[in-house]
Each structure stands twice: as C-alpha cells, then as structure tokens.
Amino acid sequence: MxxxxxxLTEAKTELQRICARTHDDQVVHKEATVREILHAIRRQGDQALFQYTSDFDGVSLNAETLRLSGAELDAAYQQVSKGLLxxxxxACKNVEAFxxxxxPQSWVRFEDNGVVLGKxxxxxxxxxxxxxxGRASYPSTxxxxxxxxxxxxxxxxxxxxxPGKTGAVNPAVLVAAQEAGITEIYRIGGAQAIGALAYGTETIPAVDVITGPGNIYVTLAKKLVFGTxxxxxxxxxSEVLVIADHTADPAHVAADLLAQAEHDPMAAAILITTHDPLAERVAIEVDRQLAGHPRQTLTEKAIANYGLAVVVDSLEIAADLSNGFAPEHLQLEVAEPWDLLxxxxxxxxxxxGHSTPEAVGDYLAGPNHTLPTSGAARYASPLSTETFMKYSSLIQYSPEALQGVAEAIAVLTDTEGLPSHGDSVQRRVQSDDDGDSALNL
Structure with a gap:
C-alpha cells in the first residue's frame, strides 16, 4: 500500500530518507572490490576481462569473441519486428533533432581595442x-x-x-546501436568493462568519456576512474515525483508511479497533491494495478520502501517540497502546469500536463532520458552533446591592447609574488615602446 x-514535517523527513537511499553501509566493501577489479584490468588487460566475465557472467571469451562480429550485428535485424525497428x-530521429x-557553437568576438575573445x-x-x-534490455539507453x-x-x-548466459547480446540493443551509428560493440559488463574503457586493453581502446547507467559496481567504477x-x-x-491537483486522473497517476517503481526495488515513486481524495484513490489504484503485474515482487518492494503520497495545502508548498527533493523526473499533472513551472x-x-507521461521522454520525445538522480538535479543537467564536447578559450591581444592592461597585470602579479608573470608582459610592452623586436636583437 x-x-x-x-x-509537512513527516513528509520532509521521508523525502530526505528516500533521497539518501543509496547510502548503503556495504558501499565501502563494494568499493574495495571494485578497486581490485580496476587494478587487475589495468595490469592484466584482456586476460583479466576474460576471467571476470567467466566468474561473474558465466561466459568464456577470448580475443576473437570479445567484440561482436559483423555477422552477429547483421543477424540482429532478423530477430526484431518491423514495429520495433x-x-x-x-526515436533516433527525434533524439537527433532535439x-x-x-x-554548442564556437564563437569569436572582435573588440574595438584590438582584443579578440572566443570559445x-x-x-x-x-x-x-x-x-x-540484467533485469531488462535497454535499446532506449x-x-x-x-x-x-x-x-x-x-x-x-x-x-x-x-552478455547473456549464452554469450549473446539482446538483438534490440544491437539494432538500436547500429541505427544510432555504433558498430564497435564489446560483450562485457560490470566494473571490469568500465576499467577497460578507462585504461584500455589489448583489444578495447581507452576512451575520453564514459557514459551510461549501471548497477552499484558500475557506478563505483565510474566514480573511481573519474579524472582518468x-x-x-x-x-x-530511478525516481519520479508527481505533483497533482483535483484535475488529475488517479488511474493515470498510479500508472505513472508504477512505471518508475517497476525499474528497480530501490526506485522511488512520490506523489504530492493538494487533493486529499486523490491521494486515497491513487493508493487504491496502485494496489489494483499491482495485482498480477509481471514485475510484481520488485515493484511492490519499491512502493513499500520508497513510495509516498503527501497531501499539502497548496501547489506552492508542493513545488517547495519538490525543489528540496530535486527529482530525476517531475510530472506536473495539474490544470495549469505552465503556471506551476x-x-x-x-x-x-x-x-x-495530463497527456505527458514520463514514458514519452524515456523513449522518443527527443530530450535525453539520462538524468541526474538522488538530488543531483540541484547542480547537474541531463546528458547532452555537451557531455561529448569541450571548449578551448580563444584570446588574442594587439600590442595596443596589451599596453592598456600592462599596469593592472603588474599590480596583480606583484601581489601574488609571481615576477615572471609580470615580466612576460613588461618585456613585450617595453619592446614595443623601443621599436625593438626579437629579429632586431
């Protein structure tokens, strides 16, 4: 139920507890295990990969079978329906368009004083x-x-x-990869896969950025290789928070909560409403929809441990509670969602609005479904093209522009005790005043 x-006080306490649900006492032990795995991958490369895949996945690999073959990629198309394709x-079209x-676009600005700045x-x-x-295949990911x-x-x-127990990879995942432009695919998972991407092995290249969700071991591995x-x-x-008023349909709200809870026993499903009868009806509807649910056991665990309905006096209070929780997914099932926004x-x-369930964003609306969780939305953003890009600052000063800031730079370099910084400016300014250049010396 x-x-x-x-x-309100109880609601805030419960929301804090739910947000902190990943603070597992066993994390320290798991992190030690992940460190050992990463160290082995760094030292032994492919051989460590093969051993861990055998130990954890029950699949024997070698240098020839580590990467999915072209024949396997082609065969995947024969195993998916036309509707799925x-x-x-x-989804690929909509996500690309968004x-x-x-x-991001590079830019350069030319200022009147001879200064050029840009990105x-x-x-x-x-x-x-x-x-x-694991629990499901994720072509959308x-x-x-x-x-x-x-x-x-x-x-x-x-x-x-x-890989699955037979060493195969889900055909829907392989088709999605090819439609998205990826053909270099390796059948490895877990912390050992993160180590291979971070450090490189004889077969797998070291990369610059790693993205994608995983279990606690994958997450800890990403944490430990960050910086490399x-x-x-x-x-x-995963988590969803629904703000609803009297205009919301309780069956729809219940389905939205369950759509999140069915991901994982630790998924959070939260309703904040201004309408007391709605909360009661949603609770009843959750139980009704759970009966005979294909993922009933894990979904019930999520609802029991991390499900919550809060009744408040106003939508402003609901928004304040939501902002404190900073949910991964927020649904505004109210009469005037843009006002609440x-x-x-x-x-x-x-x-x-009432016609925008989270599922449209999960699959094909266009915005990314890789989102900050556990309160990280306070400072972080969804995955985007910027995740795979970086920028360099562009700076150019004319002799006249340098002359104009030389005195200010000298004061700052003297204050910080960095004489060569100041000297690098003064030599240029003095050279320009004297009409000298490196060629004249």
Whole structure:
C-alpha cells in the first residue's frame, strides 16, 4: 500500500530518507572490490576481462569473441519486428533533432581595442558507452547515449554491454546501436568493462568519456576512474515525483508511479497533491494495478520502501517540497502546469500536463532520458552533446591592447609574488615602446 501523510514535517523527513537511499553501509566493501577489479584490468588487460566475465557472467571469451562480429550485428535485424525497428528509427530521429538544436557553437568576438575573445568547441576523440543488461534490455539507453555522441561529432564511439548466459547480446540493443551509428560493440559488463574503457586493453581502446547507467559496481567504477576519464554522472536508482491537483486522473497517476517503481526495488515513486481524495484513490489504484503485474515482487518492494503520497495545502508548498527533493523526473499533472513551472527550480526532466507521461521522454520525445538522480538535479543537467564536447578559450591581444592592461597585470602579479608573470608582459610592452623586436636583437 502506498503510504500517505498529511504532515509537512513527516513528509520532509521521508523525502530526505528516500533521497539518501543509496547510502548503503556495504558501499565501502563494494568499493574495495571494485578497486581490485580496476587494478587487475589495468595490469592484466584482456586476460583479466576474460576471467571476470567467466566468474561473474558465466561466459568464456577470448580475443576473437570479445567484440561482436559483423555477422552477429547483421543477424540482429532478423530477430526484431518491423514495429520495433520503426520505433527505434523514430526515436533516433527525434533524439537527433532535439540534440542538434543544442549543439554548442564556437564563437569569436572582435573588440574595438584590438582584443579578440572566443570559445572553440571540439568533440572528444573517443567515447565509451555502457549499456546495462540484467533485469531488462535497454535499446532506449543505447539511443540516448549514442545519438548525442554522434551529433557532437565524436569520431570513435564504442559500446560495452554484458552478455547473456549464452554469450549473446539482446538483438534490440544491437539494432538500436547500429541505427544510432555504433558498430564497435564489446560483450562485457560490470566494473571490469568500465576499467577497460578507462585504461584500455589489448583489444578495447581507452576512451575520453564514459557514459551510461549501471548497477552499484558500475557506478563505483565510474566514480573511481573519474579524472582518468570524464563521466556523465553517478546515476542512482530511478525516481519520479508527481505533483497533482483535483484535475488529475488517479488511474493515470498510479500508472505513472508504477512505471518508475517497476525499474528497480530501490526506485522511488512520490506523489504530492493538494487533493486529499486523490491521494486515497491513487493508493487504491496502485494496489489494483499491482495485482498480477509481471514485475510484481520488485515493484511492490519499491512502493513499500520508497513510495509516498503527501497531501499539502497548496501547489506552492508542493513545488517547495519538490525543489528540496530535486527529482530525476517531475510530472506536473495539474490544470495549469505552465503556471506551476514558474515555481520549479530543480528537476532533471519536467513533464507538463495530463497527456505527458514520463514514458514519452524515456523513449522518443527527443530530450535525453539520462538524468541526474538522488538530488543531483540541484547542480547537474541531463546528458547532452555537451557531455561529448569541450571548449578551448580563444584570446588574442594587439600590442595596443596589451599596453592598456600592462599596469593592472603588474599590480596583480606583484601581489601574488609571481615576477615572471609580470615580466612576460613588461618585456613585450617595453619592446614595443623601443621599436625593438626579437629579429632586431
């Protein structure tokens, strides 16, 4: 049963508990295990990969079978329906169109005093995408990670994903990868896959940025290799927060909560409403929809431990609670969602109105579904083309412009006790005053 509270203090305490649900006492032990795995990959390369894949996945690999063959990639198309292929292609099209709108542009500004300033954006050389296996196959994760990398212009994109017990990879994942422009795919998963991408092995190239969600071992591995490579984020269990008023349909709200809870036993599903009867009806509807659910056991665990309904006096209070939680997904199921949006400061993705379930964003609306979790939306943004790009600052000063700032720079360099910094300016200024140049000396 979905818990309901009318007490604001209790609601805040519960939201804090749910946000901190990833603070596992076993994390220290798991991190030590991950360190050992990463160390082994760094020292032993492919051989360590083969051993861990055998130990953890029960699959025997060698240098020839580590990478998916062209024949396997071709065969994947014969194993998916036309409907699925069409849906994958529509998702790729929409995601590409959205991310092309946000492609950073280099710029240069020429000022009147002879100063030129700008930014020059360039893509990283190599990106590594992690696509999880386990409870389900995730072609949508492939699309959301691969398409922005391709739009950014990354010349080499490689993908890793855990193999099934037979060593095969889900055909939907392989088709999605190819439709998104990826053909370099390796059948490895877990912390060992992150280590291979970060450090490189005899077969797998070291990359510059690693993106994609995974289990706690994958997340810890990304945390530990950060600095050697860039990462998108440290993704935690998924979460949704629904703000609803009296106009919301309780069956729809319940379905939205369950759509998040069915991901993982640690997924969070939260309702904040101004309408007490709605909370009661949603709780009843959650139980009704859970009956006979294909993922009933894990979904019930998520609802029992991290499900919550809060009844508040106003939408402004609801927005304040939401901002404090900073949800990964925020649904505004109210009569005037754009008015309420003005009160929202922190959320990974915001879904406005009664006809916009989170699922449209998860699959094919266009914005990325790789979002900040566990309160990270307070300071972080969704995965985008910028994840796969970086910029260099452009600076050019004319002799006259340098002359104009020389005195200020001298004061600052003297204050910081860095004489050669000041000297590098003064020599140029004095040389210009004397009419000398390096060629004249």
């Amino acid at each position: 979905l818990r309901i509270t009318h007490q 069409d849906a994958i292609r529509l 991310h092309r709108q946000r492609l 020059r954006y360039t893509p990283i050389d190599r990106a590594g995408l992690y696509v999880p296996g 492939v699309i959301m990670n691969a398409v922005p990398a391709r739009v950014a212009g990354v010349p080499r994109v490689v993908m890793v994903t855990p 490579v860039g990462i998108d984020s440290l993704a935690g269990p 003005e009160h929202i400061r922190h959320a990974g993705a915001i879904f406005l």
